[in-house]
Amino acid sequence: xxxxxxxxxxxxxxxxxxxxxxxxxxxxxxxxxxxxxxxxxxxxxxxxxxxxxxxxxxxxxxxxxxxxxxxxxxxxxxxxxxxxxxxxxxxxxxxxxxxxxxxxxxxxxxxxxxxxxxxxxxxxxxxxxxxxxxxxxxxxxxxxxxxxxxxxxxxxxxxxxxxxxxxxxxxxxxxxxxxxxxxxxxxxxxxxxxxxxxxxxxxxxxxxxxxxxxxxxxxxxxxxxxxxxxxxxxxxxxxxxxxxxxxxxxxxxxxxxxxxxxxxxxxxxxxxxxxxxxxxxxxxxxxxxxxxxxxxxxxxxxxxxxxxxxxxxxxxxxxxxxxxxxxxxxxxxxxxxxxxxxxxxxxxxxxxxxxxxxxxxxxxxxxxxxxxxxxxxxxxxxxxxxxxxxxxxxxxxxxxxxxxxxxxxxxxxxxxxxxxxxxxxxxxxxxxxxxxxxxxxxxxxxxxxxxxxxxxxxxxxxxxxxxxxxxxxxxxxxxxxxxxxxxxxxxxxxxxxxxxxxxxxxxxxxxxxxxxxxxxxxxxxxxxxxxxxxxxxxxxxxxxxxxxxxxxxxxxxxxxxxxxxxxxxxxxxxxxxxxxxxxxxxxxxxxxxxxxxxxxxxxxxxxxxx
Numbered sequence: 001x002x003x004x005x006x007x008x009x010x011x012x013x014x015x016x017x018x019x020x021x022x023x024x025x026x027x028x029x030x031x032x033x034x035x036x037x038x039x040x041x042x043x044x045x046x047x048x049x050x051x052x053x054x055x056x057x058x059x060x061x062x063x064x065x066x067x068x069x070x071x072x073x074x075x076x077x078x079x080x081x082x083x084x085x086x087x088x089x090x091x092x093x094x095x096x097x098x099x100x101x102x103x104x105x106x107x108x109x110x111x112x113x114x115x116x117x118x119x120x121x122x123x124x125x126x127x128x129x130x131x132x133x134x135x136x137x138x139x140x141x142x143x144x145x146x147x148x149x150x151x152x153x154x155x156x157x158x159x160x161x162x163x164x165x166x167x168x169x170x171x172x173x174x175x176x177x178x179x180x181x182x183x184x185x186x187x188x189x190x191x192x193x194x195x196x197x198x199x200x201x202x203x204x205x206x207x208x209x210x211x212x213x214x215x216x217x218x219x220x221x222x223x224x225x226x227x228x229x230x231x232x233x234x235x236x237x238x239x240x241x242x243x244x245x246x247x248x249x250x251x252x253x254x255x256x257x258x259x260x261x262x263x264x265x266x267x268x269x270x271x272x273x274x275x276x277x278x279x280x281x282x283x284x285x286x287x288x289x290x291x292x293x294x295x296x297x298x299x300x301x302x303x304x305x306x307x308x309x310x311x312x313x314x315x316x317x318x319x320x321x322x323x324x325x326x327x328x329x330x331x332x333x334x335x336x337x338x339x340x341x342x343x344x345x346x347x348x349x350x351x352x353x354x355x356x357x358x359x360x361x362x363x364x365x366x367x368x369x370x371x372x373x374x375x376x377x378x379x380x381x382x383x384x385x386x387x388x389x390x391x392x393x394x395x396x397x398x399x400x401x402x403x404x405x406x407x408x409x410x411x412x413x414x415x416x417x418x419x420x421x422x423x424x425x426x427x428x429x430x431x432x433x434x435x436x437x438x439x440x441x442x443x444x445x446x447x448x449x450x451x452x453x454x455x456x457x458x459x460x461x462x463x464x465x466x467x468x469x470x471x472x473x474x475x476x477x478x479x480x481x482x483x484x485x486x487x488x489x490x491x492x493x494x495x496x497x498x499x500x501x502x503x504x505x506x507x508x509x510x511x512x513x514x515x516x517x518x519x520x521x522x523x524x525x526x527x528x529x530x531x532x533x534x535x536x537x538x539x540x541x542x543x544x545x546x547x548x549x550x551x552x553x554x555x556x557x558x559x560x561x562x563x564x565x566x567x568x569x570x571x572x573x574x575x576x577x578x579x580x581x582x583x584x585x586x587x588x589x590x591x592x593x594x595x596x597x598x599x600x601x602x603x604x605x606x607x608x609x610x
Contacts, residue, residue, distance in 0.1 A: 006389050010354035011038055013379055017361045020376060027368055034360040037166075041082065042349045043138045044341070045161045048171030049178065050144030053204035053245045057171060058141055060248030060334055061341075062133040067141060068112035077122045078164070079115055082138040084128025089114065092123045119143070136346055140165055145182050158185050162363070166352045167345045170237075171204040171245075175227055187236040189362055198352060199237040200340060201227075206242035206333065207306035216306060217242055217333065228403060238397035239344065241337050247307035248334035251325055259321055261299055262308075264290040266315035273316075277309055307332075343400065348393055358384060388473055392418045395470045404467050410454070414471050417447060417478075425478055441482040448475040 018031040037043070046054045055067035058081060066081055089101040091114065103110060106129055114125050142161065161168055168186060172179045183199060203209070206220035220242035227233050227240050250258075265273070268288075276283050283305075284297045303311060310331045311324065319327055329335050345352060361380055365373055396418050398404040399411065406414055421427045426435060429443045451472045454460070460468060 004350050006387055007038070007350045007354040007357075009383055010357035011035070013361055013376070013383060014038075014357045016379070017364060017376055020373070021364065021368070024368065027364055031360060031364065034357065038353050038357060041134075041136055041138050042167065042345060042352060043080075043140055043165045044167045044169055044345060045140040045142055045165035046169050046171065047142045047161060047182075048145060048204070049173075052144070052171040052173060054141050054144075054171055056249050057169075057202065057204060057243065057245040058139050060245050060252050060332075061139065061338070062129075062131050063252045064129065064131045064133070065108060065249070065253055066106055066111070066127060066129060066131070068108040068115065070112070076116055076143060077114075077119050077125060078143070079111070079125045079127060079141045080138055081127050081129065081134060081141070083130070083134040085130055086128070087130070088126075088128040090126040090128070092126065094120060094123045137341075145178060158182065161186055162189075162359070166349070166356045167198040168200070169341070170199060170201050172201065173203070173205050173208065174223070175201070175233065180232060183233075183236055189359060189366075198345075198355060200239045200241065200337075200344060201233070201237050202337060203240065203242040204245050207244045207247070207304065209242075217244065217331070228401060234403055238394070238401040238403055239340050240401075241333060241340060243333035243337050244304075244306060244331070245334075246302075246304045247310070247328060247332040250302040250304075250307055251328045251332065251334075254325065257295075258299065258302070259324070261291050261295050262311050262315060263321075265296075265299075266312050270316075273312060277305060277312075280305065283308070340400075344397060351389055351393055354387075355390070388470075388477065391470045392474060395467055396420055398467070404463060406464070406467075413447070413450075414467070417451075417471055417474050419474075425481060428474070428478060437482065441479070444475065444478040444482050448472070448479055451475050 014031065014035055018028050018035065021027040021031065046058055048054055055069045058067045059065050059069070062081065067079070087103055087106045089103055089106070089110070091099040091101060093099070101110070101114070106127060111125070111127060114122070170179070170183060183201075186199065203220050203224055207216040209216045209220040209223065224240040224242050233240070265276075265288075267290075268276070276286055276288075280300055283300055284293055288296070299308060307328070311328060314324060314327050358380065361376070365377055365380065395404065396415060399406075399415055399418075405411065415421075416430055417428050419428060421430075425440055425444070426433050429435075429440060429447065431440060431443065451468060454468045455465070455472055457468075
């Protein structure tokens, strides 16, 4: 079952649940909203503690300064950033009404004022923008975990995530007990525990790790590696990525003025630059004629100390302007985050949407049980337990993040069999679409045998044994698919016929080539031995006479091949050959008065007495 088939089954269960609760307007309306979401872009909630850098990272991911960034807590209500053909702001109230705020451009000040409303006054803000970065996803900025707004109203980010989001990008400067408790709550329901593929943790503001020096990002990576092996954190996320959100936002929105100012600063001496970057005060207030103080202040606010140091170092090393953006994006960790979001969320959006549909069914069945709900619960549990696709996605995430590691060839094969290169049988087996069905079946059986050997490898620990079982089940499904494919027998018969025809044509071409070579050799031999060429037509060597005796018992094509084979051999007269020649001459004398036994065309090299 592919991700699309899984989504279809989850959608059908959601519709049946909505029908079952049709006499409950509130529940059925809520379920209808979950159903409509299945056809909308994937929703990713950006959450974390207060001032974890959510707005900054959203701007970096989108590539535009949409989310307001301030030094104090501003986000009181959930804010949706989604694609729209024209800039627009929609205010949804808790009573279900929607107010359109007329705007011509998306001004950060307007959005900031709306975000400061109380959650009991505004249910959510929707910011529509024609930004290309929002075409495939919708980003939801939630209030900070344990923020003042949550404490005053009881409207937590957790409730928003469970009811509105398909996946979570959680930001933290350093994982604390509050973060772990929140992530455990997000994955508390049975569906979330069974399918822990919807969470990525980003170490935002990684440049501030340790003493905040030039090695801050490396220090954050070492901390991330430690937490990747933590069993508690690993149970609900496979990816922990250090990222410098401020640098990512600055690079994504860098202007010509920014680049010109950076270029002027990079031409300073190394000693002057080192002294300039010792502190924010020195960088802003030092007297430098080429770059005024207000310009340097703007650069420091946009890039930060770490970003400025990296940008100036790259420029002094000779990096051109066109390459500076790409190099800084790599330095910020934003490229890695983008790639992980795409692989983990965008490419697997059908499975994530199916997960959201089952999560909605699970929440309704738990919150509003009633007589007759057992059948829906049974369908829900069967779908949840028999969906091998989620096991594949979870293991793929673990392989990508390094939580599970096999030897390199085995690692690559495991990812391919799990569907990393595509979910078709061709892609999983590493073949192209022209591969014969019988070859696909053989390859699937060979993969199954290899991974069965791995399943009894005593060197694997429990984590790797579980991983092997998941790959093994994928192999079993591939083998079963090849066996039960309705077109396999017809396809194989047609392919075998085509192979036989091609072989027959190749044999004919080979025979024609051999005949031409034999004729050429005979002409050369006749020119070299005129006496032998003058022999009467009926006079033959023992070799040719043996060929004529044996060709009568073979089918025409075999006789042709046999004759060509004999013609290709050099003459080797012997006593046995002379006896065969005498016997054949006697047989010819007996048959002179009878018609030839074969009236059809004779293969090359055969002779008939006239």
